[in-house]
Amino acid sequence: MADTSQRSFRIFRFNPETDDKPYYQTYEIEVESWWTVLDALNEIKWFVDGTLSYRRSCRHGICGSCAMMINGLNDLACEKQIKLIRRNPITIDPLPGFEIHKDLAVDMDPFYKALKRVKPWLINNDPPPSRERIQSPEQFHLIGDGIACILCAACTSSCPSYWSDEEYLGPAALLKAYRYSFDSRDQGLGDRIDALDNRHGLWRCHKITNCFHACPKNLNPTEAISRLQRRVIEEKT
């Protein structure tokens, strides 16, 4: 027999084309014991209210599409097990700090534009070697956090510095800048330094550590930013 329970979902709703202001809509549904919050959203959209909007793709915590605020904390809906949430109703909001497209879907353009400013790719002007550019396990370990980042924006949208400065690169972009600038095969810090070394870049971080607490992958952007700050100072002296 299926192991099910009745749960309430209080969901932020706002359609800028038709609504004067946002409101919450509550849905009561039966959930199975293995469901995640994304499974519940799918149930609501597919069988209860097709007008609900949100993003999702992989359902495996890889693509980063389903980041949203669940009971006041940013998280991935596809990784959040409903049975581990005691509070009822479960309140779901869009990621803060971004403009609302509709309901839980926010405008991610500023996030990707900030990312592009740090040139998140390998820069190496040496002629390509005959085989791959070798990297030791220690060198790889140094950049592991930046590689594991899935760009869900949970960190950037939790950052008060980002809320107060729309030009700020934000922790996700800075973590990627760290990932490439500390890559033993990369020579691109000089190309990134203009984007990093200003009040909308590295120096806007006030070590609030919301990013660290918000990351669903347990990465530490704050530490990466500190290391990158030191590297930029060394580069300039």
Ligand code: FES
């Ligand atoms: S749907 Fe891809 S991370 Fe959740």
